Amino acid sequence: MYNRSTIAAIATPPGRGGVGVIRLSGPKAYAIAAALTQKDLPKARYAGFRQFYDAANEVMDEGLVICFPNPQSFTGEDVVELQGHGGPVIQNALLARLLELGATAAKAGEFSMRAFENGKLDLVQAEAIADLIDATSQAAARSAVRSLQGAFSTKVNTVLEQLIHLRLHVEAAIDFPEEEIDFLADGKILNLLDEVAASVTAVQQSARQGQLLREGLQVVIAGKPNAGKSSLLNALAGIERAIVTDIAGTTRDVLHEKITLNGLPITLTDTAGLRETGDIVEQEGIRRAIKEIEQADLLLLVYDLSQNEDPLQLAQHYFAEHIEPKRLMLIGNKCDLTGVQATISDFKGFRHITVSAKQETGVQSLIEAITAHAGFQPEEDTFIARTRHLDAMKRTQQYLAEAREQLVVYHAGELVAESLRLAQNALGEITGDFSADDLLGKIFGSFCIGK
Numbered sequence: 421m422y423n424r425s426t427i428a429a430i431a432t433p434p435g436r437g438g439v440g441v442i443r444l445s446g447p448k449a450y451a452i453a454a455a456l457t458q459k460d461l462p463k464a465r466y467a468g469f470r471q472f473y474d475a476a477n478e479v480m481d482e483g484l485v486i487c488f489p490n491p492q493s494f495t496g497e498d499v500v501e502l503q504g505h506g507g508p509v510i511q512n513a514l515l516a517r518l519l520e521l522g523a524t525a526a527k528a529g530e531f532s533m534r535a536f537e538n539g540k541l542d543l544v545q546a547e548a549i550a551d552l553i554d555a556t557s558q559a560a561a562r563s564a565v566r567s568l569q570g571a572f573s574t575k576v577n578t579v580l581e582q583l584i585h586l587r588l589h590v591e592a593a594i595d596f597p598e599e600e601i602d603f604l605a606d607g608k609i610l611n612l613l614d615e616v617a618a619s620v621t622a623v624q625q626s627a628r629q630g631q632l633l634r635e636g637l638q639v640v641i642a643g644k645p646n647a648g649k650s651s652l653l654n655a656l657a658g659i660e661r662a663i664v665t666d667i668a669g670t671t672r673d674v675l676h677e678k679i680t681l682n683g684l685p686i687t688l689t690d691t692a693g694l695r696e697t698g699d700i701v702e703q704e705g706i707r708r709a710i711k712e713i714e715q716a717d718l719l720l721l722v723y724d725l726s727q728n729e730d731p732l733q734l735a736q737h738y739f740a741e742h743i744e745p746k747r748l749m750l751i752g753n754k755c756d757l758t759g760v761q762a763t764i765s766d767f768k769g770f771r772h773i774t775v776s777a778k779q780e781t782g783v784q785s786l787i788e789a790i791t792a793h794a795g796f797q798p799e800e801d802t803f804i805a806r807t808r809h810l811d812a813m814k815r816t817q818q819y820l821a822e823a824r825e826q827l828v829v830y831h832a833g834e835l836v837a838e839s840l841r842l843a844q845n846a847l848g849e850i851t852g853d854f855s856a857d858d859l860l861g862k863i864f865g866s867f868c869i870g871k
Contacts, residue, residue: 424497424534426452428518429526430511431870437506439483442514443870444500444523445493445531452521453485453500456514461500464489472504474517481510495531496538529867533860536852543852543863544573544809550867551634551804559683560633563804567630572803575626576850579619583847586612587840594833609836610827617820620847624813630805632796636678636685639790640712643722644734645693648753651777652722653677653690656787674708681787684796689716694738713739718747718793725752725760725774732768745770749793751786753777764789812849819843 426446432439444452454461458477462468464487471482483504493499504514519525532549535541541549548567555561566572589609641649654660657677675690689712692705713719723731731750735743752774755762762782765772773789775782823839826832852860 425524426522427526427530427534428452428515428523429531429870430515431501432506432511434508435506436508440504440506440511441870442502442504442511442518443526443531444502444518445495445497445526445534446523447498448522449498449500450487452518452523453487453502455521456502456517457485461485461487463487467503472502472514472517474513475520480513480517481505491538491540494540495534496540497534526869527865528869529864529871532867532871533864536860536864542570542573543860544576544850545570546852547806547863548572548804549871551806553868553871556636556678556685557633557680557683559802560685560804563630563633563802566801567803567805571801572627572630572805572809573851575623575803576847579616579623580844580847580853582612582616582619583840583844586616587837587844590833590837590840594837610824613820613824613827617817617824620813620816620820624810624817626802627805627809627813628795629797629802631807631810632684632794633802634804634806636687637790637794637796638687638689638715638717639720640689640691640716640718641720641722642691642694642709642713642738643731643751644724645695647693647722647724648777649693649722650675650690652720652751652753652775652783653688655775655777655780655783656681656688673705674712682791682796684791684794686790694734710739716747718749718790720749720751722751722753722777725754725758732770749773749789751775756781809850812846815846816843819846 424446426444426448428442428444431441431443450461456472457470458473459470462470462485467484467486469482470485472480474480481504483502486501486503488494488499488501490497490499502514504510515525529550532541532546536543536546545568548564552561552564552568555564586609589612593609641653643649653675657679673692677688677690679686679688691709691712692702694706694709697703697706721731721735723729723734731752732743735748748770750767750770750772752760752772754776755774756776756779760774762774762776762785764785771789771793773782773786775786777783819839819842823836823843826835826839
């Protein structure tokens with residue numbers, strides 16, 4: 421640790437503010453801070469008022485200095501926080517002075533990376549810091565805090581301990597073949613294997629909820645012109661976000677709105693009306709609409725109930741390859757003009773919901789259908805999770821399934837042991853026990869500077 425450079429970065433967001441924080445971490449953090457203040461530093465974890473001097477011994481700024489000695493600091497190294505005034509000019513000048521005194525400009529996420537490398541955080545907890553900063557809802561923030569406090573890591577580590585215990589039994593059965601009891605055939609290993617697989621499934625289900633909280637759902641509204649797509653976006657968003665007129669083709673570009681429905685973060689996208697047209701601008705809008713449709717997690721196909729149309733025929737014409745019940749929901753709009761009740765039903769195997777976007781009739785039922793369609797049921801102990809976590813658990817399940825097949829069908833102890841080893845490695849990627857350097861660089865590189 422003491423052969424490393426001492427890093428420095430502005431920890432507060434760009435812009436004007438009452439206070440701006442600069443962080444130092446590394447073996448020379450105290451010496452650099454003492455040179456900046458030209459005075460002894462305050463004792464650990466006590467704030468001391470100091471003036472900050474430039475190379476000409478002129479006062480640049482003044483503020484508080486707080487020291488955190490290793491290893492009881494965020495990074496596990498000596499850390500100093502300088503709390504000066506929050507203007508971009510003075511903050512950049514102070515950072516430049518620290519670099520003159522021997523510090524190195526920190527890379528994105530480098531403070532958290534050092535905390536991980538020094539055993540202060542595991543990888544899940546480090547990621548939770550960024551997720552807490554980026555949280556778009558109260559539920560997401562609470563879940564990120566639970567991950568930061570170790571809730572997710574504890575669940576993963578519990579399964580890892582089960583898996584290690586299972587591997588010990590298998591290795592013992594391989595190493596002592598002369599024993600009268602055939603340990604591979606007595607059922608104990610199979611029972612343990614099934615218990616581990618069930619534990620992985622339980623953690624995976626909770627992680628899916630956490631992934632939805634973190635990444636949300638991409639919902640695209642599509643349909644013919646004047647079907648009421650923009651009105652539906654406004655009704656779901658709760659504000660007049662999109663322009664609504666009786667003129668066909670009012671929306672010619674994609675419009676994104678981030679909202680939260682029943683705790684589920686959603687990026688809602690309104691698109692240009694789908695129709696044949698010679699208007700070059702409208703053609704470009706339709707091309708962009710098709711692109712959004714291709715990337716959607718869920719597509720709401722809106723059609724006008726008063727036109728007596730088959731919505732699936734429209735879908736077949738414009739995006740046939742994306743017609744599947746898990747991605748497409750049919751929304752019959754303008755039920756207030758037709759006398760049709762706002763209901764939820766089945767239409768040729770697809771979820772069909774009738775609403776009046778203008779009167780907001782049936783909109784709450786649509787909201788509940790969207791969250792149910794996503795499988796979103798957050799619990800009090802939900803923790804934040806990422807796609808890579810789910811991928812690691814999926815591979816863990818695959819290796820466990822292979823181990824079960826090798827045990828039951830082929831009775832091959834060595835192959836069972838190898839599959840279990842791969843399962844442990846895959847699961848260990850979540851907390852960082854078995855993570856490649858390029859993966860770590862990608863993860864921490866997505867953090868903000870100063871964190």
